[in-house]
Amino acid sequence: MSPGRRSFNRPTGIRPQRKLFLIATEGEKIEPKYFYMFNTTLSTAKILCLKGGHASSPPKVLKRMANWLNENDLKIFDEAWIVVDKDQWTDSQIEELSSWAKSKENYGLALSNPKFEYWLLLHFEDGVAIRSSRDCSDRLKKHIPGYDKDINASKFTNERIDQAILRAEKGDNPPSSGWPKRLGSTTVYRLVKRIPRP
Template sequence: MIHKKRGYKRETQKDLLRDYKLFAIACEGGKREPQYFRLFEFLSTRIKVDIIEEKVQDEELLQKFETKSAPKWVLDRAVKYIEQEGLIDEDELWFVMDVDRWTSKQLREMIDYCSDKPNWNIVLSNPCFEVWLFLHRKENFNNSKSIQCKEFKDEISNFDSEGYNPLNFITLIKDAVIHAKTLDSDPNNEIPLLKETKVYKLIESILKFVSKKQFTEFVNEKHPQLIRESLKKGNKNKIIKSKRNISQK
């Protein structure tokens, strides 16, 4: 059983209230989820995204738990983040988690715990986050044979010749929301069935703070610029790698 703690939310003076909405996101994945969610800050100046794993680097927590796939590990890290950064009433805390890493009992403990805390939310994907990414590019899974996480990850990586790039997905988030909601067989059940995901609920919450004009500007202006910068960075890395190979000969 998870024991509740006090002091999860700091009191914030009115004169310190921000002019943006903070989404603190705890991701299980080490790369894909953070890379994806960081891009949402480009949609609007009214949005700020904190990836908890990047904010909290605590050796004591690392040594305290034998496995990171445990409710206490996830929750204690969130508590550490709040103690370190502070939250106000308008902020939202989201846990983005994969069904395949947890037992049914662990998932239920997390869901029950979050339901008891204001603005604490949990969204699950079955079996993994790549199900959500898949629905950016495809309406359903009719032509997909993927079942295991590795299969979904391989399929996502093969969508584009250069492999997975979150920039190739971010402009399609509204399509992904529609596809995921259509496939959600039980919206009131927090635990999705296989090849279903609840991540659309987090995206809908974020998009409330992005106007149609802002989204259009992102797609037409900011996104192409990010693509160009990404390509320059990729080419620079290739040049550096090439120089290293030559120097080693």
């Protein structure tokens, strides 16, 4: 090589594969939109949501997850999570999801009681004295005017996500072993803490 010329040797290695977070959601819009915020070019994680549409009951969410896992390989370092609301679902339906989540180390259940909007609310306030699903939505609308099953990703900054995690941890004390049975609590923070953020 002649003097003054630079060598442009490209690395021959393969770019490390991003960790997959497979998330089966009860909701079709809001939950996938929230989790897809973490899919950035700088992230070391890849989010894939299995959306429900009208098939939103806990058994159907679990079946959607099971079908994907039967047809695809989930690597040992990847994770599979089910994200549902407590809402009107029975304890036995939720227990089935909890048993599935405990069956493997890289499985998880993230449940909000009464619903996912409670987790969103924690990005803005402590979320105390929630009495119903409607109360949860009304409180959220004070922070996101016109909220109607849609979110503006710019409102969910890293700082607000960190605050939501702290508030959810405080409300989940002592930590629930399966799912949060108290109205006004959530374990979505356990999933969000595991997703790397740039």
